[in-house]
Amino acid sequence: MIDIELTLNGRPRRLAVDPRESLVDALRERARLTGAHVGCRTASCGACTVELDGNTVKSCCVLAAEADGRAVRTVENGAEPGELDDVQVAFAEAQGMQCGYCTPGMVVSVRNLLDRIADPDDDEITRGLAGNLCRCTGYVNILKAVRLVRDRRLGRV
Amino acid sequence: MSPLTAEAVFVAPRTLPEVYTALEALGPAATLLSGGMSLMPMLNRGIGPRDAIVSLGRVDGLAEVTLRGGRLSIGATATHTAIARHPLVARSAGVLATAAGGIGDLQVRNRGTIGGAVAHGNAGADYLTVLSALEATVVIGGSAGERRAALGDFVLGLRSTDLRHGEVVTAVEVDGSAPDAAAFLRYHRVQGAAPTITAAAVIRDDRTVLAIGGATPTPTVVRVSSVEQALAAVDAACAANPLGDAHNPPDYRRAMAAVHTRRVLEEAAA
Amino acid sequence: MYIGERVEGRNNRLVVAGAGTYVDDVRPEGCLVLAILRSPHPHARIRRIDVTAAEGRDDVELVLTGESLLAAGIAIPPSGSYANFTPRMTVKHPLAVGKVRYVGEPVAAVVAHDLVGARAALDALMVDYEVLPSVGNALLALEPGAPRVEDEWPDNVMVEYPFEKGDPAAVLGATEPSRIRRGTLVCNRIASTPLEGRGLVADYDPHRRYLTCWASTQSPHILRTLLAGALDLPDSSIRVIQPNVGGAFGGKIPMFPEDIVTAHAAIVLKRPVKWIEQRHEYLPAGGHSRDVRCDYEVAFAADGRITALTTELIADIGAQSTFLGWLMAIVSAGCIPGSYKVDDVRVRLRCVVSNRGPWQAYRGYGKEVSAFFLERILDEVADAVGRPRDEVRERNFLTPDVFPYEQPSGWITDSGDYSGTLAKVKDLIGWEGFAARKAAARAGGRRLGIGIGHELTPEGSSRPDSLLSGTDSATVKMSPHGDVTVLTGVTSPGTGNETGIAQIVADCLGASLDRVRVVQGDTELCPHGNGNYSSRSLTFGGSSAHLAALVVHDKIRRVGASMLDVAPGEVRLDGHRVIAPSGAEVGFGAVAATIYRSPHARHMEGVEPGLEVTRTFKMDNVHHQPEKDGRYNQYPTWSFSTAACIVEVDEETGVVRIEKFALVHDSGMVVNPLLAEAQLHGAITQGIGASLYEEIRYDDAGLPQNLTLREYTLPGMRESVDIVLGHQSTPSPFTMMGMKGVGESGISAPAPAIASAIEDALSDLGVRLTEVPFTPARVWAAIQEAR
Ligand SMILES: Cc1cc2nc3c(=O)[nH]c(=O)nc-3n(C[C@H](O)[C@H](O)[C@H](O)COP(=O)(O)OP(=O)(O)OC[C@H]3O[C@@H](n4cnc5c(N)ncnc54)[C@H](O)[C@@H]3O)c2cc1C
Numbered sequence A: 001m002i003d004i005e006l007t008l009n010g011r012p013r014r015l016a017v018d019p020r021e022s023l024v025d026a027l028r029e030r031a032r033l034t035g036a037h038v039g040c041r042t043a044s045c046g047a048c049t050v051e052l053d054g055n056t057v058k059s060c061c062v063l064a065a066e067a068d069g070r071a072v073r074t075v076e077n078g079a080e081p082g083e084l085d086d087v088q089v090a091f092a093e094a095q096g097m098q099c100g101y102c103t104p105g106m107v108v109s110v111r112n113l114l115d116r117i118a119d120p121d122d123d124e125i126t127r128g129l130a131g132n133l134c135r136c137t138g139y140v141n142i143l144k145a146v147r148l149v150r151d152r153r154l155g156r157v
Numbered sequence B: 001m002s003p004l005t006a007e008a009v010f011v012a013p014r015t016l017p018e019v020y021t022a023l024e025a026l027g028p029a030a031t032l033l034s035g036g037m038s039l040m041p042m043l044n045r046g047i048g049p050r051d052a053i054v055s056l057g058r059v060d061g062l063a064e065v066t067l068r069g070g071r072l073s074i075g076a077t078a079t080h081t082a083i084a085r086h087p088l089v090a091r092s093a094g095v096l097a098t099a100a101g102g103i104g105d106l107q108v109r110n111r112g113t114i115g116g117a118v119a120h121g122n123a124g125a126d127y128l129t130v131l132s133a134l135e136a137t138v139v140i141g142g143s144a145g146e147r148r149a150a151l152g153d154f155v156l157g158l159r160s161t162d163l164r165h166g167e168v169v170t171a172v173e174v175d176g177s178a179p180d181a182a183a184f185l186r187y188h189r190v191q192g193a194a195p196t197i198t199a200a201a202v203i204r205d206d207r208t209v210l211a212i213g214g215a216t217p218t219p220t221v222v223r224v225s226s227v228e229q230a231l232a233a234v235d236a237a238c239a240a241n242p243l244g245d246a247h248n249p250p251d252y253r254r255a256m257a258a259v260h261t262r263r264v265l266e267e268a269a270a
Numbered sequence C: 001m002y003i004g005e006r007v008e009g010r011n012n013r014l015v016v017a018g019a020g021t022y023v024d025d026v027r028p029e030g031c032l033v034l035a036i037l038r039s040p041h042p043h044a045r046i047r048r049i050d051v052t053a054a055e056g057r058d059d060v061e062l063v064l065t066g067e068s069l070l071a072a073g074i075a076i077p078p079s080g081s082y083a084n085f086t087p088r089m090t091v092k093h094p095l096a097v098g099k100v101r102y103v104g105e106p107v108a109a110v111v112a113h114d115l116v117g118a119r120a121a122l123d124a125l126m127v128d129y130e131v132l133p134s135v136g137n138a139l140l141a142l143e144p145g146a147p148r149v150e151d152e153w154p155d156n157v158m159v160e161y162p163f164e165k166g167d168p169a170a171v172l173g174a175t176e177p178s179r180i181r182r183g184t185l186v187c188n189r190i191a192s193t194p195l196e197g198r199g200l201v202a203d204y205d206p207h208r209r210y211l212t213c214w215a216s217t218q219s220p221h222i223l224r225t226l227l228a229g230a231l232d233l234p235d236s237s238i239r240v241i242q243p244n245v246g247g248a249f250g251g252k253i254p255m256f257p258e259d260i261v262t263a264h265a266a267i268v269l270k271r272p273v274k275w276i277e278q279r280h281e282y283l284p285a286g287g288h289s290r291d292v293r294c295d296y297e298v299a300f301a302a303d304g305r306i307t308a309l310t311t312e313l314i315a316d317i318g319a320q321s322t323f324l325g326w327l328m329a330i331v332s333a334g335c336i337p338g339s340y341k342v343d344d345v346r347v348r349l350r351c352v353v354s355n356r357g358p359w360q361a362y363r364g365y366g367k368e369v370s371a372f373f374l375e376r377i378l379d380e381v382a383d384a385v386g387r388p389r390d391e392v393r394e395r396n397f398l399t400p401d402v403f404p405y406e407q408p409s410g411w412i413t414d415s416g417d418y419s420g421t422l423a424k425v426k427d428l429i430g431w432e433g434f435a436a437r438k439a440a441a442r443a444g445g446r447r448l449g450i451g452i453g454h455e456l457t458p459e460g461s462s463r464p465d466s467l468l469s470g471t472d473s474a475t476v477k478m479s480p481h482g483d484v485t486v487l488t489g490v491t492s493p494g495t496g497n498e499t500g501i502a503q504i505v506a507d508c509l510g511a512s513l514d515r516v517r518v519v520q521g522d523t524e525l526c527p528h529g530n531g532n533y534s535s536r537s538l539t540f541g542g543s544s545a546h547l548a549a550l551v552v553h554d555k556i557r558r559v560g561a562s563m564l565d566v567a568p569g570e571v572r573l574d575g576h577r578v579i580a581p582s583g584a585e586v587g588f589g590a591v592a593a594t595i596y597r598s599p600h601a602r603h604m605e606g607v608e609p610g611l612e613v614t615r616t617f618k619m620d621n622v623h624h625q626p627e628k629d630g631r632y633n634q635y636p637t638w639s640f641s642t643a644a645c646i647v648e649v650d651e652e653t654g655v656v657r658i659e660k661f662a663l664v665h666d667s668g669m670v671v672n673p674l675l676a677e678a679q680l681h682g683a684i685t686q687g688i689g690a691s692l693y694e695e696i697r698y699d700d701a702g703l704p705q706n707l708t709l710r711e712y713t714l715p716g717m718r719e720s721v722d723i724v725l726g727h728q729s730t731p732s733p734f735t736m737m738g739m740k741g742v743g744e745s746g747i748s749a750p751a752p753a754i755a756s757a758i759e760d761a762l763s764d765l766g767v768r769l770t771e772v773p774f775t776p777a778r779v780w781a782a783i784q785e786a787r
């Protein structure tokens, strides 16, 4: 086992991890943050998406050891249980999910997208979320959710 | 960070010499890790040794992009995202930025590196194709010193390169002056699938270099004199060294190689 | 009224926070991790398994093999009887005994402290295989002298199911050759691929002799019963809890070999054990669907009316396992000719075993296969007689006056108005006037095409002599404060039926929706039910909850009326209150308090005490009494949809892009349009995925070619399509409120609609598409062939 120190959702955190262990497993099993999900472990589905130093990554294919000294942000984002941000509220209202397994990864990607591009068009939204698969929704309501939070932030609705 | 057990190790040196030392000390069991976007999916499926990881992720300066002596040098750990956004790359080799920006998806681009892609040597990989057309040089480091190889000599076959154990791709170099014209096309079946065909054409001083990836185990590179000659050369290469998989059989890839030969040459000429 | 409202899904705010508890989030103290060693060979005899190195590892607690399970008495005998066909069955082993029959078949299991350790232990297992000749597909398996997948069977045919109506041979014989078409159509293999894999956590309490399982399952009660049978425990010693489920689509029912192995390990070790399927295990071994070939012969009149149809279906069901998926092929056969009136029909189905992976239920459940075949045949007939494709469908549709209609298979279609959905979808897509658009695009060098596809989606599957029968139960209870809890036997693997059930109960009771809680997925809490499959959750679960709520309603009404001093018939229940004609009212809280606190007082005279009611609903029009030529009716409600789409085809590459997709569905009365539409979006996108992007491939030896999601490619957001939906409602005469199932609607129509549109885009070339999915390579090859 090795010790790593990271900033997890804004707070310093020390974890003992196996050198072979993926970041997603360290987050889920050791930090007990189970919002990031595992759908493939081959960097395909994006259910495990978290931010690493401000960039979205698929945490199944990042070793936990590599997060040493870095900042990791998950869907939980340090919020109190029951507290949702505007991205999450938009997903809930637009029915941007069914089983919800992909949703935490989607939320992380949408937060990151809107941090980079305040007013993304449909094409930019699509490219921003291309690495997140959803098997339930057909993406129709996910697109609606992203448009909704974008427009709310820009005071359009 | 300190390894607590002898069973598995993870090292992330700060300098290349330390990387070489670690690779030597750990021997054939050592696995070199860069962005992990090709390696980790395999390790996660139980393919390949995973008990001794040497990460390039913390080597200082290895992700740098520089323009020196007329050569654009891209450090091995520069990510696809960084390359897609880098102003020097945009200025000197815009097609490389285009290619980098289209690889996989955002999360993959945020981790995957050019050194890893070149070392992985996968057929159809965007970089191999565009770097072939750019006539890139691969810079390879090791405890015995540094050597350089033309990309075409470095990639030997499907996922096979001239890299010896203990060696590391440290950078990729291309001509630092922008070509007169260039184009890059990627054709993939669906998001998330490996590209079926990648095509690049670079025109410099009336010399056109075409590279087609995905229809042969390594990119087919042609010095183009006419579209017909290029089509014939690409087709002959596909016939001699066919490549295919369940979704894209060899005859289809061969036909697509022709289609994209024409399309990329047209686009570069436009 | 809440029914008909677009109420947000009840789990939304939980799962969007990342706070959902999926099976891998269940972590009892001291939980161990189980991993499965799987066969790398399509067909091989197991000579020896050397477990010593694995067992010798410090962190390994247990190693199991087929032999050790056999020694523990664990094997699954065949069960279930079938009214009108007799399948060959075998005893199933959760871990292979003697030989392996497909790549990915479970061979051994290890239990270690964590995933990293379990993987290392798998590496340490040594299996000595004798590789056997294999059959990589059904056609090879049918060849004389082919290697046999089951040693005890004379050949590789598991079941043959023929039926006939009229005399198709005579009609074909009397038809002139220009009015006959013959051909072969192929539906290739796909996998449902929920984003969350399968998984189970088992925890055994040796003191109480009590096993608790958390499972990513669709049917907790059925899983409990099957596990009890496999492990020889009383049903009452097992509790199955369904946590949040990350998608299922049929793929998580009813029990898997790994479930048995994991539960057994927990019992042996007396410690909690978790098995979580990895994607590279799922793709070859989690169960597939489709993989059916159809050789057909069709005769038709000059106006496109089909006069006779014969179909020879060969279903490659892969290796037989504990899975139940092979029954999908029966449904494919039973749904021919489906929406079309053909009086002379012959269908013969053969389910053939091969060294491919086994089948597992998937949304569509075989109906998508018959829809693809039928629609392709309709298009071909239209082409042959030179009439428009919509007109030829009209000509052949069953008309609304014929229902209930007995299909040649004996199944009884409840109601329908197929012309209605066709007409509506033509409006939505812009059918009239498209020819001009197409011509203009062609002049500009683009190839556009338009197509239609119709689907019939019988729902509420009710198999005879099966736990998957046609009933379900619900309990409705009101607390002393007047709060309502509904316990149901149906479950929601992310489909949202808990929201719809709450709406139904709230309306029935006159309750406030926010005071109705729905609890599902726990065998100790919920009444017996079959769970979620075949779009039954609202038709069965909603109806049983409705029945139970009616009883509660009646008590509240009577006691409330008494409290208001009026006759029970005079009050109405609304907004969680009982309201008298005068406007005087009493809240449910006060009424419930009276029922609980004052059972002996005046208002309770003649009223049975208590406010907890359980009712079981049974579909009226299912019958398993084979008076009718050994036939039975398995499907109570028959939803249907018509899709239309416009595609653009790149004739050089064969790449197909969907420009517009419209679908009009008729699922009877819709409880929650928001969630019903969401289901349709998902089903249509899965249908599109299976039409263009997804395909499980094997080589001739049976080696799978898709081991990751980079080869089994699901549609991503870049492939998503702007879906236009339309609704029609032809209520079922047999269900409560006329509901029909909606969960599968939309998955079948895309493939034929897209095929039809691609052919239209290439109409001048005369391209025929006979094989789905229409990958660029296939479309390109079809273009080359036509040239
Ligand atoms: C979902 C997904 C989609 C993708 N789509 C595309 C695509 O469209 N086009 C495309 O081209 N690629 C695609 N890729 C692959 C991606 O580009 C990878 O980033 C790249 O192939 C490998 O780079 P890496 O830094 O991640 O290398 P790693 O995965 O870390 O390493 C790959 C191999 O190279 C070795 N290696 C790494 N760095 C060095 C070095 N500096 N010197 C010597 N050896 C080294 C490693 O030991 C390993 O064997 C995709 C990957 C995924 C997961």
Ligand code: FES
Residues within 6 Å of the ligand: A037, A038, A039, A040, A041, A042, A043, A044, A045, A046, A047, A048, A049, A058, A059, A060, A061
């Ligand atoms: S689990 Fe990481 S991308 Fe699928």
Ligand code: FES
Residues within 6 Å of the ligand: A096, A097, A098, A099, A100, A101, A102, A103, A133, A134, A135, A136, A137, C195, C246, C247, C494
């Ligand atoms: S909501 Fe189920 S995978 Fe997206």
